[in-house]
Amino acid sequence: MHKELRVAAYAVCVRDGQVLLARWVAGDGTKRWTLPGGGMDHGEDPYDTVIREVDEETGYTVEPTALLGVHSVLRRYPRKLGKVADFHGLRIVYEGLITAGTLRHEQDGSTDMAAWHALDAVADLPRVELVDVGLRLWRERPPQGHVDKGLSFPER
Template identity: 35%
Template sequence: MDAAALTRYLETVLATAQAGLTYSRDRFDIERFTALRDATAALLADGSGEPPARIRDWIDLDRHYPTPKLDVRALILDREQNVLLVREASDGLWTLPGGWCDIGESPADAVVREVREETGLEVVATRLLALLDKHKHPHPPQLPHALKAFFLCDVRGGALLRQTSETTDAAYHPADDLPPLSTHRILPTQIRMLCEQVASGALAARFD
């Protein structure tokens, strides 16, 4: 079994256990689903190198019916149609500005906040370009299951920062000459697809 298949299997096991814990009332079933969840967390920790306590904390954050998380990313273009990328402090690789939606936050508000935090720029989200499922694209295997919302954003103010608490650099790059990307966050094919969509004038958002 390859890494992607194993990740999907473990994700399914976790979702099954979490759904069982959400709806079960029988104490024996609850014990069984708890044991299944804890065993899967231990296996994930062993395979990822993460401390078991961190894996359990991540699982414990969602104690209701399991659903995918939502990641938002901003496509920001300069006058020459170069793409704004940030270099992540966590892995030293480049990506579109963005991150997870917070509770109580709309996707558009989230992408505006993420751009401000990671670049210093004030932007407005003007169009939803795509809503993609990570499982349907060749990202490296990673939990949790996530959907990715890509917004076209226009710069309205602020100053481009080269370093923030989350990023170590920010710069515009040609879509056909990209630096090494953080591929669990963004793929080169996705950046080119988004740029082609803007250039074509197509208004309908792409989706999986």
């Protein structure tokens, strides 16, 4: 089994009771909302990654104001020729303050739309688990920056 590690940085940007989300398009065309952010380039600092990724996906300049936590996920994915990848995702989650820019959608990337959503409406959105993890880190601010792996987060 092929092992894959992906380190990524994301931002939880909340203002006026709304959270900024980007709509991720999976390889099969499925679309679900996620936190703006994404994978680190080799040699890149995660702080710089989240700034770059938020700009790419939303058009906004973000200032990371707090490190909320780190979330780890393990999954197995099918790959070409019947192979399976053992995927480990390490997600660094920041609180972000929008300081400039105009909302726009990403061009030729992994997301096709960015939008603000009312916090109380997020539960009804088709979303990836990272949205729930990030909002929980933002609300609870656990001192160790970690949420219990025993809890399940609905993926819709």
